[in-house]
Amino acid sequence: MTTVVDTHCHLADAKFRGDLEAVIARASSAGVAQIISVGAIGPIENDRLTVAIAERHPNVFAAVGVHPHDARDCTPERIAQLRDLAASKKVVAIGESGLDFHYMHSPAEAQESSLRAHLALAAELDLPIVIHCRDAERGLVEIVRESGVPPRGGVIHCFTGDSNAAREFLALGLCISFSGIITFKNSASVREAASIVPDDRVMVETDAPYLAPEPYRGMRNEPAYVSRTLEILANLRRVDAAALGAQVIANAARLFRLPPPVKTPARPA
Template identity: 45%
Template structure:
């Protein structure tokens, strides 16, 4: 398995990150992509990627902090993108839930990171919270299909999923697809083509059932995979192989 989105760089793992990584490996997590989204978390993501052969980094700027994004930080992201362990740009996107950066600031930061991903030829990792229409519109208008990428922890409907697939994006599911009341993610998960499906934890957030509300960790990505296999009526082994191949293809991993 490959956890395509994990925050081992979060403060929640400060005391026991080595143990968390060991448990993930024991659970069958082959590789992990640690996502950096501000100065502190990017530095930690790069450190982890340098320390572990099987950990990779994604570097981007989160929409909630878009007000702090400037040309200097954009240039820094471009510099980091040349590192062999950096496999994506993001997470970037839009977040209309937290009122910490204006929509205009978020749109500008998002567009600049799409342009960067196309320039450095890396896929995007997209954060979308309460902003489905604008996220999709900007991806289409900025020709993000040229870079492709992941709709991280997808929460849209079937129609939006199809639109994202049409512009060269993979659909990734995390813990919420295991929640008992998650009718929409379960419905959408059944419709994604085999070759465009990915799994993630977004740990330490969004722990899957039966750990909902507790600290998530990458070992739990197995529970996401089990739920998807059940929903799609395929074997766990088949889906494990498929999602691993998908992640390797997207991130150009050998």
């Protein structure tokens, strides 16, 4: 079985309530060795729940932050709350933060200020940063270049840009993660970019419960489906899926400082 890490999903999302344990078990059965669950969306309670889930499951880890959609709520008090949550040994990153000029749920100035605060917090805590970027590549590159990438590095999650954007992110030293979007018919530019990212910078994710890959599009996404995205990514890069899965595991372990996966007993049929 091909093994891989789902480097970005949202296990605290309400769409998983009621069958979260089954979702995590299905991921393990599908070869997902570890999961990075990201809080960030909505109130601080979502981050707290994300950390609690990670603390209950040996192969689940957490990232905490304020999504750019909610950047208007990124006050100094909120940053202090994130700092406290990051004291958990299961918190391996800050984020997701970044810029989303597609939906503009928060003003651009609030998003930019929030991103700078997250970059500073990640540097302070010696953690990598998880970055969201949509229709804002130029502005994001300028802010990250000016503020500096945290010493532990970072990743552009759910990449939606083109090859030129990928090259700019790579020049900053960031990793790039690809989601189920690469399986969509209208994602030619993203697929082209997926073929140029160096082996030691590529990652894969679900962003579950969002963005289910084909043939699950329109359904609730879940970490088990990352294997489908890995398969398509391997085809685009003309490599063996198992080898790419091993590379993603190594990249995630390096960036997030993950321990080796814990072997969990098989669930009874």
